[in-house]
Amino acid sequence: MNRITVSAPGKLMLLGEHAVVYGHPCLVTAVGQRMYVSISNVKSQISNVKKIRIDAPGEKIFGYEKPMEDIGKGEISKGVRFIEIAVRNFREKYPFDVGLTITTRSEFSSQFGFGSSSAAMVCTIKALAELFSIKLSKKQIFDLAYKTVLDIQGKGSGFDVAAAVYGGTLYFVTGWKKIQPLVVGHLPLVVGYSGVKADTVTLINQVAEKAKKYPDIVENIYKQIARIVDIAKIALVKKDWTMLGELMNINQGYLEALGVSTGKLSAMIYACRSEGAYGAKLSGAGGGDCIIALSPKENITKVKKAIKKVGGQVIDIEVNAEGVRME
Ligand code: MEV
Numbered sequence: 039m040n041r042i043t044v045s046a047p048g049k050l051m052l053l054g055e056h057a058v059v060y061g062h063p064c065l066v067t068a069v070g071q072r073m074y075v076s077i078s079n080v081k082s083q084i085s086n087v088k089k090i091r092i093d094a095p096g097e098k099i100f101g102y103e104k105p106m107e108d109i110g111k112g113e114i115s116k117g118v119r120f121i122e123i124a125v126r127n128f129r130e131k132y133p134f135d136v137g138l139t140i141t142t143r144s145e146f147s148s149q150f151g152f153g154s155s156s157a158a159m160v161c162t163i164k165a166l167a168e169l170f171s172i173k174l175s176k177k178q179i180f181d182l183a184y185k186t187v188l189d190i191q192g193k194g195s196g197f198d199v200a201a202a203v204y205g206g207t208l209y210f211v212t213g214w215k216k217i218q219p220l221v222v223g224h225l226p227l228v229v230g231y232s233g234v235k236a237d238t239v240t241l242i243n244q245v246a247e248k249a250k251k252y253p254d255i256v257e258n259i260y261k262q263i264a265r266i267v268d269i270a271k272i273a274l275v276k277k278d279w280t281m282l283g284e285l286m287n288i289n290q291g292y293l294e295a296l297g298v299s300t301g302k303l304s305a306m307i308y309a310c311r312s313e314g315a316y317g318a319k320l321s322g323a324g325g326g327d328c329i330i331a332l333s334p335k336e337n338i339t340k341v342k343k344a345i346k347k348v349g350g351q352v353i354d355i356e357v358n359a360e361g362v363r364m365e
Contacts (some may be wrong), residue, residue: 041078044165047151048073049201050229050330051321052274053289054267056245058195058212058295065227065271066197067207070356073154074365075121075161077169080137087173088137090125092118096154106137117148120159124186128166131182134329149235150353151327153198159173159183160202164362176203179362180217191239202224205361207346209271222274222358227330228315228338229353230306231343234326241323245296259292266292283316283332290319296322309344313337328353 047068054064080089088106092099097117104112108199110126121140140162148154160183167354174182180203194211207225225311247255266289273281290307293299299307303320306329310318314337321330329350333341342352 040166042165043076043365044161045072045074046157046160046202046362047249049198053270057260057263063211063267066201067202067357068205070359073157074143076141077165078139091139094142108226120155121162123158124162151322156198157202160362179203194241225357228341230329230350233327234304236323236326238323241325279316286319305348306350309348310341313340313344315341
């Protein structure tokens, strides 16, 4: 029996969410909290039926089993969907004939919106490639993982997959157009969790409804967000925090206009701004999950306190984490 363990980072959207789904750029950073996936091959199984077994304690899934021939078919438990479909897609491309046991361990809650499913899926593909001695480039891992996202949810830019594969901080354009690593050092970011789990696909659909009703208005919002991202990219690389903070605030205004902010998110954002943050915005799909605030060092303690005062939870993160790797 061979056992391979791989890890990949979670992600935080910095600027550009929603517009990125429609071909505009975004900025994303990989966070220090990682997802770990261990895979072993099981050559001889007593019944001779080759099976997949998945244990994902973070999703409260223990002993999920299926015959290999049935993966991707029938009922698929939500907490393992990305792993199961990733295995199916890998096996279709690189056939193998053994059973597998897969175990995940996460350093962050799947509630935060840090992209635990994408990170687990990327780890699964990398671990399978290692297990079967198939050399896959980062681009090939990205392609297979992004195909898996589209197979499952039909929508999504793949920015979270790019962060898990490449790590660092990226300027990303969907449709295989651009994954550009940026040279960025420490980012003085504070993250606040709203306590509400958001469903990305639901929020993408809500915005799509708005776009159907007001096509030119929403298209213009996307264009403005794209412009913000392009200027923010320069501010980020130059470490012009004042400008980056202002751009985050403007981006938040457009996200409010798209209807994806919530009272809780806005309360955290305003609390951070009034305690001296350069800027603050929601991060990700909206509807819940997290906000990010960029803050001068001397105000970080006050900003964190402000998040807690309005009922948010502060999550300490490191940015620019390494992409998928063998453990
Ligand atoms: C969700 O974290 C960010 C969205 O832009 C969706 C996506 O890019 O896949 C709303």
